[in-house]
Amino acid sequence: MFPDSPRLWQRRQFLQLSGLSSIGLLLGGCGLVGSDIIGKSFEPLNQSVEALLLNPQKLVPEFPASAIEPNALIINTFDITPDIDVKAFRLIIDGEVNRPLNLSLEQLQIMPLSVMTIRHVCVEGWAAIVQWGGVRLRDLVALAQPKANARYIYFKSADGYYESWDMPSALHPQTLMVYQKNGNPLSVENGAPLRVASPIKLGYKQSKWVTRITLVSELLPEKGYWEDQGYEWFGGL
Ligand SMILES: Nc1nc2c(c(=O)[nH]1)N[C@H]1C(S)=C(S)[C@@H](COP(=O)(O)O)O[C@H]1N2
């Protein structure tokens, strides 16, 4: 019976805008997290993460689809290409969250689809304009209800690759977990079933074959596969 605080109302508006309230129902329907997903939406969110989620961040200009360079994206894999059973595939989101998630590809694909045409830049001296389609990482993080101390995000990949990102970059609206490339399902070589894509980071920050996303309060001694061999950690573009 108490009137909504502006903060609550803002969050409710955010959830509606991003379609997250209906995702809660969809996930509940899958027997995944049950009805608690709705109730917990109104618990205090990590305020700094919440500020990042609600405040507009500067968007990187995108390219028209006609600018896509279909053959320019060079496969760059440090070791083996992992063989992932898509039916058994789960994306785990854990660490400093109130609601750890375990999502199938199907569940990710019922979330709002974002498509962007951006330039992928590899430090080895090549670049490619690519169109990626997938889910905003910020929507996934919001769904997992980050705790107040969450400041960094780790991506763990099926080939043993690992990466860590700062929270503002991870929550940028153009940082996506993608399952489509140039209008088609992502190929295994490019990271299927799920990889990171973002116009604000260099290629080595964009993990392929991501199976686990972990929110942490502090960086570990291991910061990333290439970073631990001397590459710069932030890797911004
Ligand atoms: N899991 C994993 N992710 C990875 C890599 C890798 O070897 N393993 N290579 C990185 C590098 S250096 C680049 S440039 C891009 C290349 O993506 P592509 O192979 O789809 O062109 O993936 C990045 N993500």
Ligand SMILES: [Mo]
């Ligand atoms: Mo790269």
